Amino acid sequence: MKNFLPYLKTLAFFEGLRDAEILGLAERFPRRRLADGEVLYEVGDPAGSAFVVVRGQIEVLSEGGQRISVAAAGDVVGLHELFRDEPRNLTTRAIGETGLFEIDRAVFAEACEARQPLDVVLVDRVAHFLAVKLRQMDGILEEVDPHVHAPVAVHAPKVDALEFKSHDRSADKVAPRPVKKRRWWQRKRTADDELQDRITELADKAGLTEIDSVKVRYGSEQPLHNNPSSMIRRG
Amino acid sequence: MVMSQEVDIRGARVFSGLTPDDFDALAQAGRRESYRPGETVFSGNLRAQSFFVIADGGVEVYRREIDGSQTVLARLGRGAAFGEAALLDGRPRKALGIAKGTTTCWVLDAGGLARLRAEQPVAATHLLANLARGMAYRLNRASTQATRVVDGRRTDSFSHGSSGVRRSLLDRLFGR
Incomplete structure (x- = not known):
């Protein structure tokens, strides 16, 4: 492990x-x-x-x-x-x-x-x-x-007593979400990363070594610590 | 648990099942805070990572609208607990809490929880399990409502929004 x-x-x-x-x-x-x-x-x-x-x-x-x-x-x-x-x-x-x-x-x-x-x-x-x-x-x-x-309290003794009032809907505007930029190696794993994993998997099946598979991905050797997922071997 | 300054909240539902040893540990990890009538209990980054149990008095929770007005979300009384999500995920609060009358709370902040975890893991586990149970209950209700929307079954409290909006929002909910 x-x-x-x-x-x-x-x-x-x-x-x-x-x-x-x-x-x-x-x-x-x-x-x-x-x-x-x-x-x-x-x-x-x-x-x-x-x-x-x-x-x-x-x-x-x-x-x-x-x-x-x-x-x-x-x-x-x-x-x-x-x-x-x-x-x-x-x-x-x-x-x-x-x-x-x-x-x-x-x-x-x-x-x-x-x-x-x-x-x-x-x-x-x-x-x-x-x-x-x-x-x-x-x-x-x-x-x-x-x-x-949404209720703000989990353990309110009388949840039914919580008040939920309506308000003027015209006042509701969803603020734009701030875009948090990250470098590629800082990103959380997303669905896109699964595609990269697939490439690694194919490289494994083709008998390539771990380093080779990194080359397949990025065209040149990348430091492994920058992309830990590339070190995972399938099987 | 008899907290310092005679804050006694052992009967609060969030503490159900905790042992006397747990209460002793919690008493060390948390603190008592008192608020004057109308004083802000939490807001935005003010006590953002704190969990509260009301020992005496009450707290009104408001949402601040864009036009500056405030909408009451909840009125909480003695024994009510709130702020567990903020304690655990550390994001600033969107709501605003105001003391109604002289109010006393038992407060556990992120530092206190970290100490509790490190020094009294048994008490920390029991408390976290209770918090998780409450959040799971709320999440389950909300998830049920959300899935009904996807299947086109209107519900009383979750019935608006285009299908595209629903889909993208639900993607966020279920961890896309």
């Missing part, structure tokens, strides 16, 4: 963690591999695990079969279902060959009891990702329907 550390460090799920913590978590997660088009879970399945997308992509489908989104490497699917007992209300399916870490529901429940040193790390990452997604949802609800405001 140590060979994968540079790559794992590029994934958002492991952002900010120490090397030992990343390795500890990665070794603890069962690994799943899906072929292109293979269903991870579907609507009606019993509530179960969440999954960290390590490689490839997972498309998220609604109950009606509409594609809602695509989760790229570093993202997590099924996160909020770690806590609920109802059957799944989404279907997820692999796009291309996909590798996943599984956050098992029962294992996570045990982690919440904090019996092992790494438990706090796992629970912290899950809480952190929930916070990020919740903040995104707050913004989305406001943009989709300015008359609706």
